[in-house]
Amino acid sequence: xxxxxxxxxxxxxxxxxxxxxxxxxxxxxxxxxxxxxxxxxxxxxxxxxxxxxxxxxxxxxxxxxxxxxxxxxxxxxxxxxxxxxxxxxxxxxxxxxxxxxxxxxxxxxxxxxxxxxxxxxxxxxxxxxxxxxxxxxxxxxxxxxxxxxxxxxxxxxxxxxxxxxxxxxxxxxxxxxxxxxxxxxxxxxxxxxxxxxxxxxxxxxxxxxxxxxxxxxxxxxxxxxxxxxxxxxxxxxxxxxxxxxxxxxxxxxxxxxxxxxxxxxxxxxxx
Amino acid sequence: xxxxxxxxxxxxxxxxxxxxxxxxxxxxxxxxxxxxxxxxxxxxxxxxxxxxxxxxxxxxxxxxxxxxxxxxxxxxxxxxxxxxxxxxxxxxxxxxxxxxxxxxxxxxxxxxxxxxxxxxxxxxxxxxxxxxxxxxxxxxxxxxxxxxxxxxxxxxxxxxxxxxxxxxxxxxxxxxxxxxxxxxxxxxxxxxxxxxxxxxxxxxxxxxxxxxxxxxxxxxxxxxxxxxxxxxxxxxxxxxxxxxxxxxxxxxxxxxxxxxxxxxxxxxxxxxxxxxx
Numbered sequence: 001x002x003x004x005x006x007x008x009x010x011x012x013x014x015x016x017x018x019x020x021x022x023x024x025x026x027x028x029x030x031x032x033x034x035x036x037x038x039x040x041x042x043x044x045x046x047x048x049x050x051x052x053x054x055x056x057x058x059x060x061x062x063x064x065x066x067x068x069x070x071x072x073x074x075x076x077x078x079x080x081x082x083x084x085x086x087x088x089x090x091x092x093x094x095x096x097x098x099x100x101x102x103x104x105x106x107x108x109x110x111x112x113x114x115x116x117x118x119x120x121x122x123x124x125x126x127x128x129x130x131x132x133x134x135x136x137x138x139x140x141x142x143x144x145x146x147x148x149x150x151x152x153x154x155x156x157x158x159x160x161x162x163x164x165x166x167x168x169x170x171x172x173x174x175x176x177x178x179x180x181x182x183x184x185x186x187x188x189x190x191x192x193x194x195x196x197x198x199x200x201x202x203x204x205x206x207x208x209x210x211x212x213x214x215x216x217x218x219x220x221x222x223x224x225x226x227x228x229x230x231x232x233x234x235x236x237x238x239x240x241x242x243x244x245x246x247x248x249x250x251x252x253x254x255x256x257x258x259x260x261x262x263x264x265x266x267x268x269x270x271x
Numbered sequence: 272x273x274x275x276x277x278x279x280x281x282x283x284x285x286x287x288x289x290x291x292x293x294x295x296x297x298x299x300x301x302x303x304x305x306x307x308x309x310x311x312x313x314x315x316x317x318x319x320x321x322x323x324x325x326x327x328x329x330x331x332x333x334x335x336x337x338x339x340x341x342x343x344x345x346x347x348x349x350x351x352x353x354x355x356x357x358x359x360x361x362x363x364x365x366x367x368x369x370x371x372x373x374x375x376x377x378x379x380x381x382x383x384x385x386x387x388x389x390x391x392x393x394x395x396x397x398x399x400x401x402x403x404x405x406x407x408x409x410x411x412x413x414x415x416x417x418x419x420x421x422x423x424x425x426x427x428x429x430x431x432x433x434x435x436x437x438x439x440x441x442x443x444x445x446x447x448x449x450x451x452x453x454x455x456x457x458x459x460x461x462x463x464x465x466x467x468x469x470x471x472x473x474x475x476x477x478x479x480x481x482x483x484x485x486x487x488x489x490x491x492x493x494x495x496x497x498x499x500x501x502x503x504x505x506x507x508x509x510x511x512x513x514x515x516x517x518x519x520x521x522x523x524x525x526x527x528x529x530x531x532x533x534x535x536x537x538x539x540x541x542x543x544x545x546x547x548x
Contacts, residue, residue, distance in 0.1 A: 026405050033405070037413045039419055059415045063327050064425060065313035070300045079429050083437030087415070089312075113313045113321050114331070115339035148318040239305055259351055 030049060030249045040087045044220060047198065049077055049091050050137035051109045051122040052102060055219060062117035064089030068108035074101045077108065093202020095215050102134045102165050135166060138245050140198030142171070142213050149212040151188050154178050158215045160189050163205035170196040181258035189213065194220060281521030294431045311365070311428045312419065313342055321345035326467040330416035333407050350471060356519070358472025362458060362465050363520035367431060368424045372458045375449035376497070385454065392453050396500060396516070399466030406463050410502035416462055455497045458518075465516075473515035479523060480535035483509045492532060511537045526548045531537055 001133045010059075041059045043062040049068050052058050068091050076098045079084035093100060109117045109132075124133045146152045155195075164171045171189050178212070189202075191213075200215045229246035230239040276283075292307070299308035308315050314321040323345030331338055353361055363369055379385060402418075409417035421426060423441050429437030451454045458465055486506040493499045501514040501521065524532045 022401050026401055026408075029402070030405055030409060033409055033417065033421065037409060037415055040420060041413065041415045056318055056414070057336070060331060061338060063312045063323065063324075063331065063416075064419060064429070065309040066300070066429060067309045067315060070305075070308045070435060079433050081430065081434070081436040081438050082426065082441060089429055097387065111315065113309075113315075113323060113339055113341035113345060115337075175401060191365055213405045262309060 022130070030170065043086055043108050045217065046086050046090070046092045047095065047140050047200070047215060047217060049093070049117055050102075050139055050197070051117045051119060051136060052139070053116060053118050053121075055217070058116050059087060059090070061114045061148060062090050063114050063116075065112065065113065066201050067111040068268060071107040071111045072099045073107065074098060076100050093200070095203040097202035097204075098212055099204040100139060100197075101201070102136075102137070102197065104134055106132050106134050106137075109153045127254045135210065136194070137199075138218055140200070140215040140217050141200065141202075141213050141222050142196050142202050144189055144191060146188075146212075148208055148210070150208065152186065154180065154184060154186055157188060157207060158187060158189070159205045160177060160202035165199060165201060166195055166197070168192070216232050272406070276527050277527045278534040281525055285364050285520065286370070287447075289367060293367055293428075296428075300432050301489065309433060310425075310432050311367075312425060312525045313345060320348075322349055325350045325417060325471075326464050327419050328405060329347070329467075330410040333410040334414050334416060335411075336436050337491060353475070354466060356472075356540060357474055357475040357517065358468030359465060359518040360472070360517055361468050362478070363518040366424055367427050368442075368445065369458065371427070371446050372449045372455070372497075375446050375453065378450050379454060384451070385408065394453050394456070394460045396460055396498075399463055399469070400462050402461055403463035403466040422464070424464060434531045450511075459497050465518075467490060469515040471515070472517075475486060475515070475538075476536050477519060478513070478537045479517060479521070480511050480533055481509055482533075483507060483529050485529050485531040487494075487531075491526040491528070494524045495526050497522070511535065513537075 019202050031228060046055070047057060048055070049072075064079065066079050067114075069079055076093045077091045078093070080088055080092060082088065086092055100126065106269075109119050114120075122132055122134060123130060124135045124136065125131075147155075151157045158173060159172055161167065161171050167194060170189055176186040176188065178186050191217055198215045200217070201216045203211045206213050218226050225249045227241050230241065275306060292311075295304075295307035296314070299306065305318055306316070308318075309322075311324060313321070317320055321341040321344055328338065328342055328346040383431045385473040391447050406418035421446050426438045427442050430436070430442070445457050449458075453460060481504055483504070483506055488506050490505075492505060493502050494500055495521070498514075498516045498518060500538040500540055501512050501517040503514075504510060504512070519532065519534075
């Protein structure tokens with residue numbers, strides 16, 4: 001006790017104590033606040049306006065001004081409010097309610113002041129003229145649940161096929177003989193992930209109670225082949241591997257030895 | 272009646288600017304009248320001139336975002352504007368949440384809460400600067416503009432323009448906090464946007480000016496002021512209210528019966544007046 005009494009409580013000490021006290025409050029506040037931010041930014045099931053950059057960058061760039069919402073003539077887009085369970089203030093759409101109608105002049109994209117909607121990703125240059133091309137948009141990917149799609153039952157329905165703005169490309173009908181009746185055909189919808197924009201017109205058009213075809217964000221719906229497989233029959237597919245970064249081999253305990261070593265060693269065999 | 276108008280003239284003018292800005296935003300979204308479209312975070316005037324919230328932009332830059340030129344230009348314009356007219360003029364003349372917290376203050380007066388609450392919660396007015404620092408730190412750490420993700424100003428603003436829904440709940444919470452917990456709690460203590468604009472407006476030209484020879488020491492100005500710590504010079508010396516925390520709301524000017532307070536331009540040229548702070 002004696003020693004502490006002797007220490008003078010200087011102004012510097014008081015100042016540092018005040019800073020430390022504030023730091024203590026900041027730690028508590030920051031904990032709660034970060035908890036919300038981390039949860040909110042990783043909300044996965046959000047469909048963004050056309051030309052939105054990758055979700056991670058979108059969350060950085062979107063200033064929540066709603067100019068895309070104002071520009072949309074179909075009232076497709078809305079800004080997330082409390083209760084929408086999406087990152088607050090960011091634009092999204094629910095295709096079953098109002099899908100994206102894929103306007104050719106894309107009014108929602110050029111108005112974005114920050115670049116969260118990237119005009120370049122939905123434009124092309126034809127004969128030196130810069131023009132917008134909504135078919136380059138990738139808002140999501142339509143996925144068919146074959147169990148609840150009546151076309152897979154054999155009932156004729158091509159609602160999604162006809163609703164699709166890129167008809168016969170983004171959704172194709174596959175013809176297959178119906179063995180049950182022996183004289184009919186299945187006309188089943190197959191989505192092409194290369195051309196599907198994720199506009200959701202198919203989901204809106206689907207006749208089942210809950211849509212059998214629904215749009216999911218690309219990050220969830222799309223797969224990724226990686227660099228283990230190439231199409232040997234397709235010229236140029238091999239070039240894909242040139243972009244593959246670094247080591248593409250899968251490493252296991254066994255693969256540490258070379259194949260010849262492994263095959264010729266008795267110990268390994270009789271283990 | 273005439274007396275009432277005189278003592279509420281700036282308040283009515285403030286409600287007018289607050290409501291007309293909101294009205295223009297609503298008109299752009301709901302009726303396609305695009306004089307001012309977007310919301311307070313970023314907007315477009317007459318389909319040409321971009322405006323943007325400099326604090327929102329600052330948070331975005333801290334996350335490492337490389338933003339478009341429009342938003343940079345818009346934020347620079349707004350920043351310059353408030354550097355001249357007083358940073359926190361935003362708070363009292365534009366921010367929609369000001370109407371909510373003013374309403375809470377009005378209710379406080381009606382319920383005589385200033386006198387009846389015995390254990391007042393003391394909170395430092397500097398909390399806003401710590402929240403400001405924290406929002407920048409968290410923006411850097413999480414990669415999203417931290418305050419923009421929780422801002423009740425944004426929630427109310429977007430709620431009015433794009434549909435209110437459950438946005439009313441957080442706004443009600445702010446109202447209750449200001450009404451029962453801490454007087455001027457949100458706007459006067461916590462809001463980091465207010466803190467940001469306090470710093471922006473430190474050297475602004477448009478200021479409240481005081482003439483201490485006319486002051487009768489009635490202290491009505493200090494009673495009504497939402498940031499009373501800025502009124503330190505009242506009755507002591509003449510000059511401009513120098514603190515950036517003054518919101519230029521003009522309530523003190525309205526309630527002063529002896530014309531000791533008025534709006535004016537800060538005198539940077541004659542240094543003898545002592546208005547440089």
